[in-house]
Amino acid sequence: MRNCMIVIPVLNPNEAFLPYVEQLIKEQFPFIVIVNDGSSKDKIPIFDELSELPEVTVLTHAVNLGKGRALKNAFNYIMNEPEFVTYDGVITVDGDGQHEIDDVIALCRKLEEKNDELVLGVRLFDKENVPWTNRMGNGITKHLFGLLYGKKINDTQTGLRGLPADMLSHFVGIEGERYSYETNMLIVAVQSGMALTEIPIETVYLDDNKESHFNKVKDSVDIYMLLFxxxxxxxxxxxxxxxxxxxxxxxxxxxxxxxxxxxxxxxxxxxxxxxxxxxxxxxxxxxxxxxxxxxxxxxxxxxxxxxxxxxxxxxxxxxxxxxxxxxxxxxxxxxxxxxxxxxxxxxxxxxxxxxx
Missing domain, CATH: 1.10.3130 (serine acetyltransferase, domain 1)
Structure with a gap:
């Protein structure tokens, strides 16, 4: 058994989501929390089937509250579980299929090996399959973050993160309801003097990133307002x-x-x-x-x-x-x-x- 919990916030998952979760279970991840963040009614059968898996807990938002709120609610739920103290940490995974199972395993191994560092799965934005908007947005955010907070982070918006169990309490009550929350996590980590480490991961964009619910205008403005x-x-x-x-x-x-x-x-x-x-x-x-x-x-x-x-x-x-x-x-x-x-x-x- 792997000694890492998995958290997956998801909105309107596609048909590949259930097999993806089942693959995580096959790879011996024993504790998986999935947050249904206000998905449409036609997706209910997927979550019903997931709920029947003993390794999976499904938390449901009646309406879409945002990725940040979904992560915070999942963290709060996990910290109230008695077995939480026996795990090395929590890995957050995006629900759109962009994180390879092997990369999730790599982050878990890093947490099991040294569970006092925040681990970031870093994408390589110089690949041909990366949309130019994502490449440009990450470049701007990366340099702004370094300028304002004095820490170079190569992928500030990565959703694949390994959070040591001892650090989880730092992130439950901080600002951010949507994607800006992930940026605020990094700000809090840097300001609190937490150690960060980066692990290169596969850069996967399906159908030009159409599965993503990231609003390029609204969410970008939220992130830059938070940075500044x-x-x-x-x-x-x-x-x-x-x-x-x-x-x-x-x-x-x-x-x-x-x-x-x-x-x-x-x-x-x-x-x-x-x-x-x-x-x-x-x-x-x-x-x-x-x-x-x-x-x-x-x-x-x-x-x-x-x-x-x-x-x-x-x-x-x-x-x-x-x-x-x-x-x-x-x-x-x-x-x-x-x-x-x-x-x-x-x-x-x-x-x-x-x-x-």
Whole structure:
């Protein structure tokens, strides 16, 4: 017997689905959870027949709730099973026949061999049978994920995944009801410091991927919104901090015009920047990156980064102006935009990281 559970979310399975599940059983997978995610009534006989197999449990959604919801419900069901603790992990398999049985076995062997890593079955998108839309979509998502989260994953939308039993609880309550859930799983894994490993699998697309229920517009938008969600929060906090900085600068400038006669601008700048940067630090830690690290660990690192970026910005603008004679404001906008992105990555990956 193989020591892995199988989870298959499926909507309106084709005639090959039942034989596929029976083949998994022949390959000694003893615990298979199938989620009927709102399939049409004419598919009920398939699920009735599956329910009669002792190795299979069928969970039913009366209406289509999405792949993410189907996976979460299956995970929750499995974790309430007494025998769950005896298994090395869970393998998620798509219900459209695109995952070869041998690849499912390979992921199970990897979990049995080392059940402390999230295992991803990675497709090769340079094959001739891969639709160009899938090739382009994966390329964009892969590079965006690496840029925003600092982790190279070659197939961010693979549905063939091996989840160690100890990791399953991390994924039950996270955001995502449709295909964006699988992207969020990777975000949570990276942010939590989980180890990931990739295994090449066969790249199968049947009838130009017509069996897939992935909505190229809606689901793509959901995925990219999720990828950029953290970055958008970072931008909004930075913009608010900028407005606070300007407001307090004007207030202090007005107050100091009556109290002191020298260095009003410098004094007002330092005080306003101190207030705005403290606001920025607090919201980045608590809201943007949701870091649980101690304040001492992050406070000095954050302000060291602020100081370094200010110095780099000033020197870069100065030397580029000397070399090119381009207007200083244009150079500053260009340099600061680059430093802004770098600062985001450093804060996310080094300063406000979660405890492992």
């Amino acid at each position: 969600k953290n970055f958008f929060k970072f931008i909004s906090v930075s913009l608010t901090s900028f407005l606070i900085d300007l407001s307090f600068f004007q207030i202090f400038l007005l107050v100091f015009s009556f109290l002191i006669k020298r260095n009003q601008i410098i004094t007002a700048t330092i005080l306003a920047r101190g207030i705005s940067s403290l606001f920025n630090f607090t919201l980045n830690k608590k809201w943007v990156f949701e870091s649980d690290r101690e304040w001492k660990q992050t406070f000095f690192s954050y302000y060291a980064l602020v100081a370094v970026t200010a110095i780099v910005s000033g020197l870069s603008v100065y030397w580029l102006f000397k070399l090119t004679s381009i207007e200083e404001l244009v150079l500053k906008i260009f340099i600061d935009a680059i430093l802004f992105t770098i600062s985001y990555r450093i804060q996310k990956s080094l300063i406000f990281t979660a405890k492992k």
